[in-house]
Amino acid sequence: xxxxxxxxxxxxxxxxxxxxxxxxxxxxxxxxxxxxxxxxxxxxxxxxxxxxxxxxxxxxxxxxxxxxxxxxxxxxxxxxxxxxxxxxxxxxxxxxxxxxxxxxxxxxxxxxxxxxxxxxxxxxxxxxxxxxxxxxxxxxxxxxxxxxxxxxxxxxxxxxxxxxxxxxxxxxxxxxxxxxxxxxxxxxxxxxxxxxxxxxxxxxxxxxxxxxxxxxxxxxxxxxxxxxxxxxxxx
DNA sequence: GGCCAGGCCGGTG
DNA sequence: CACCGGCATGGC
Numbered sequence: 575x576x577x578x579x580x581x582x583x584x585x586x587x588x589x590x591x592x593x594x595x596x597x598x599x600x601x602x603x604x605x606x607x608x609x610x611x612x613x614x615x616x617x618x619x620x621x622x623x624x625x626x627x628x629x630x631x632x633x634x635x636x637x638x639x640x641x642x643x644x645x646x647x648x649x650x651x652x653x654x655x656x657x658x659x660x661x662x663x664x665x666x667x668x669x670x671x672x673x674x675x676x677x678x679x680x681x682x683x684x685x686x687x688x689x690x691x692x693x694x695x696x697x698x699x700x701x702x703x704x705x706x707x708x709x710x711x712x713x714x715x716x717x718x719x720x721x722x723x724x725x726x727x728x729x730x731x732x733x734x735x736x737x738x739x740x741x742x743x744x745x746x747x748x749x750x751x752x753x754x755x756x757x758x759x760x761x762x763x764x765x766x767x768x769x770x771x772x773x774x775x776x777x778x779x780x781x782x783x784x785x786x787x788x789x790x791x792x793x794x795x796x797x798x799x800x801x802x803x804x805x806x807x808x809x
Numbered sequence: 810g811g812c813c814a815g816g817c818c819g820g821t822g
Numbered sequence: 823c824a825c826c827g828g829c830a831t832g833g834c
Binding site for chain 2: 601635636638639640641642643644645646680681684688708709710711712713714717729731732733734772773775776779780784785
Binding site for chain 1: 824828829830831832833
């Protein structure tokens with residue numbers, strides 16, 4: 575309860591404000607079969623379509639755990655060059671050589687094991703089955719469900735927690751399921767909106783609502799009590 | 810050079 | 823159950 579603000583903006587109002595200032599983010603970035611560089615596909619919510627594109631999304635979700643997308647993306651590129659962006663080839667590599675390919679993503683030994691665990695999995699995809707795999711926690715599982723399988727699931731990450739708690743929408747120590755069910759119940763939408771919502775929150779977290787916040791031109795400064803009080807201090 | 814990045818696991822109290 | 827250290831690279 576501490577830190578929550580009854581007059582905080584609702585999830586759908588936050589979504590609307592972010593979408594109108596930032597526009598569609600076009601997640602998840604995947605490469606179409608004949609393209610040389612990874613592309614975003616704004617407003618094409620049917621991607622990923624092929625099995626290899628889906629695998630790329632899942633591998634990316636694992637590789638970008640606690641890592642910048644840039645470093646994770648470099649590792650994806652290495653896997654592609656090695657023709658190892660699929661379960662069969664991942665399993666054919668020795669763990670050390672797989673770790674070498676994904677070196678740039680950090681925690682490479684752990685992530686090599688995580689990729690192998692995922693590659694070995696051939697059951698029915700669900701939140702429970704994904705969470706049963708070593709190396710897949712709630713955020714990675716939900717990212718896979720949303721961005722690879724188009725399930726209407728809101729993904730919670732460190733940015734989400736920081737933004738929502740500063741706004742007063744949730745407590746500072748709110749846990750994953752608490753934040754997720756808050757959004758699911760107050761903002762029940764399709765995978766397209768959850769896709770954009772998470773991506774927009776990441777954008778806000780990177781550009782404005784950082785650890786050291788930059789409130790000056792934040793799109794939410796009008797409704798954020800935290801930002802207002804900070805701006806008053808500065809002025 | 811410290812802090813942070815689109816977390817997760819295993820051990821501890 | 824809540825908290826913490828370890829994993830590890832690259833950019834600012």
